[in-house]
Amino acid sequence: MGEASKISRYLYTVIVLFLIWLFLTASLDPQELAFGLILSLIVAALTYEIFTTNGLANLHPRRVAYAIAYVPYFLWAMIMANLDVAYRVLHPKRPINPGIVECKTVLKNEVGKLALANSITLTPGTITLDIDGDKYFIHWIDVKDDSVEGASKNITEPFEKFLKVIFG
């Protein structure tokens, strides 16, 4: 996807900054809102060039819906994996089976790849070691399948179906 127009990128940055301001102040007082808007406009003017390349296209309803659906899905995956690792830590025999596996991703977008790598790292039991093109090298605490396809099916695919839509 090529770069969106400057205005679209600028507006998107303003919206995101203003949302963060709203969360941080948690107040609907007109003075607070006005000052937050002024600050967002100034900071966005300085930073929009490195903040986003897609601009307002990121706020497409389908993408936002998938992003919202991704949050509980991801939290659930994270909690389940945490319990799995907790079991491995507490079990007297320490049932680990670690190794570094290779996964392939279907994502093309750089930001999408970053989001996938971060999601993998945040899920306990897997850490992204390195990315080279579409190859992910992942340290996995319990290697169930060391082939590229098997590992991809286990690690990257559950996240990809969401990230594919969110980041295009």
Add this chain to the structure above:
Amino acid sequence: MNALAAIGEALVLIGTFFYFLSALGLIRMPDVYNRMQTSTKSATLGSLGVMVGVGIWALGTDFGSAAWLTKSIVIAVFLLLTNPISAHALIRAAYKSGIPLWEGSVVDKYREHLEAKDKGEVEEAPAEEGDEE
């Protein structure tokens, strides 16, 4: 004591439990990679539980307001954005500095990948020398 405060207290308790597990994992795991797995990750859920728990807990007290919850959620989101980057940087640095995997490790695709890459470069270099001769 009301329901919100009770939920918050439970979340903080769960968070501290995962902190404890990550400290325990640090002692029990055999090599640096597996220690990273247990320590950095459990700490994430631990911090999430404690922060969101504090936000909800404060809602149930008489001095609390919605600002507690939104601020703690913003902190949690920034933590989720930055934590994996440091974990990735640490484990990659460990690998690049040559720390071996635990002997029980089953597979190391990254080494195969690096070796294949090196070989590709090494094979080209002697061929060029041969041409010069």
